[in-house]
Amino acid sequence: xxxxxxxxxxxxxIGGAIGDAxxxxxxxxxxxxxIQSEYGERGITRLDTQQFGLDGSSQTAKAVVxxxxxxxLFTANGLLNAPRLSIPYGDAICRAYVEWYFTQTxxxxxxxxxxxxxxxxxxxxxxxxxxxxMSALNAIYLGKExxxxxxxxxxxxxxxxxxxxxxxxxxxxxGESDRLxxxxxxxxxxxxxxxxxxxxxxxxxxxxAQDPAPTRESMKRYILEGVDEMGRLYHTCEDxxxxxxDLARKAIAYTENEESDLENVKLLGxxxxxxxxxxxxxxxxxxxxxxxxEAMIASVNHGGDSDSTGAVTGNILGAAVGYEAIPxxxxxxxxxxxxxLHMADDLYRGEVTPM
Numbered sequence: 001x002x003x004x005x006x007x008x009x010x011x012x013x014i015g016g017a018i019g020d021a022x023x024x025x026x027x028x029x030x031x032x033x034x035i036q037s038e039y040g041e042r043g044i045t046r047l048d049t050q051q052f053g054l055d056g057s058s059q060t061a062k063a064v065v066x067x068x069x070x071x072x073l074f075t076a077n078g079l080l081n082a083p084r085l086s087i088p089y090g091d092a093i094c095r096a097y098v099e100w101y102f103t104q105t106x107x108x109x110x111x112x113x114x115x116x117x118x119x120x121x122x123x124x125x126x127x128x129x130x131x132x133x134m135s136a137l138n139a140i141y142l143g144k145e146x147x148x149x150x151x152x153x154x155x156x157x158x159x160x161x162x163x164x165x166x167x168x169x170x171x172x173x174x175g176e177s178d179r180l181x182x183x184x185x186x187x188x189x190x191x192x193x194x195x196x197x198x199x200x201x202x203x204x205x206x207x208x209a210q211d212p213a214p215t216r217e218s219m220k221r222y223i224l225e226g227v228d229e230m231g232r233l234y235h236t237c238e239d240x241x242x243x244x245x246d247l248a249r250k251a252i253a254y255t256e257n258e259e260s261d262l263e264n265v266k267l268l269g270x271x272x273x274x275x276x277x278x279x280x281x282x283x284x285x286x287x288x289x290x291x292x293x294e295a296m297i298a299s300v301n302h303g304g305d306s307d308s309t310g311a312v313t314g315n316i317l318g319a320a321v322g323y324e325a326i327p328x329x330x331x332x333x334x335x336x337x338x339x340x341l342h343m344a345d346d347l348y349r350g351e352v353t354p355m
Contacts, residue, residue, distance in 0.1 A: 007322035008209040009164045010344040015292070015318020016072060016160055017340050018047070018330045019310025021063040023300035025051045027128065031303040032262055043301030045293075047333040062335040064122075067104070067129045068157040068311040069340070074100040074123075075184065076161035076343045077115040080352045085114065093184050094140065101137035104129045112141070116354035117343075122336050130154040136188035151193035153277035155185025157308045159198045160315035163206035165347045174206045178226075178233060189274065192240035197274035199233060200226045200244060201312065204282070208320040216289040219320065223248055223282060244275050251283040261287070261298040270304030277305060281312030285320070292317060292326055 025048045026035045035043040047063035078096025082089045098112045103124045117123055133154045136146035159181040166177035181202035185195035203226035208214050211222075227245040234241050247268060254264040261284070268283060269276025280299065288295035299313035300306040318326065323341075331337055342355050 006348045008319050009348050010323035011318035012315050013344040015314030016311045017069045019314030020065045020068045020307045023306030023310035024066045027307045063333050064335045066127045066307045071158035075158050079165050081114045090183050098141050133188045149191045150189045151191035151273045153274045153308045155189035155194045156197040156274040157311050163202040167206050167209045178203050192237040193275045197278040205319045214320045247279040251279045255287040265302040271309040272305045277308050280309040284313040285317040
């Protein structure tokens, strides 16, 4: 196995958590002016270690993450449970999501008790969980089929562990990884634009993680290659595929114009839905391919769904630059840093090793 790949997996998981934690305090400040009034002219640029979680818990030493990172960690734990439980990856991920659901409600179930991270205190804090995720997982727990037409970003923001795990050795082909990521998002988000972005994001992360020396130009190729693959993978969803493809192409094009990041992000959307969250993440990661800090700042300072756009940007760019290239001050201030790093290493090894 390639130690560079291990560093990329670490970078993607930690990068996503950093973007999430950076954007979480401003997620519900609905304008950049509002963010500026709270954090200064450039907006929020460093992790806020004095924030209060929406569950009422206070943190005075580390910046807390939202449901985005919580669900990402449960995706990882579910993936790793599949071989141990001898069940399909998708079923194991679904079971893990139901376990996460219980961490947000305070309930327990002996039928859904596979994930060792279920007992971690920080993962049992209610961190602004999405309504679609909660209602869909409640339906699944009750043995019902979820019913919604949601294209919210709750599907795309949690699937990075899938391509990271798949990219090691011959665990999955890139096509299998894309499909699994889409299926994992579709467990809760049933509109094609709720799960196609997850598959496209997985494609880009897989390629970046495996590339021994990724560049901005190669990332552009991977995005366009992924767009073509979505057309084949989801050929029955032609309109949604073309809509996502158009946004992805705009994300690439806007990195070359003279508008500010704030204006470009506005042109792509606010990030509350999956296609917009991915487009913003692609734009920020691509424009600031060589500057992780600037990518993070651009990804969260816009008055939209800042934690999710930050998480997606960090997942993508972290897979390209790796853990060692991420500024240390972000790592020092991040809640659950060691646990996230441990989970990244488990994804690399392909086995569950509880801390």
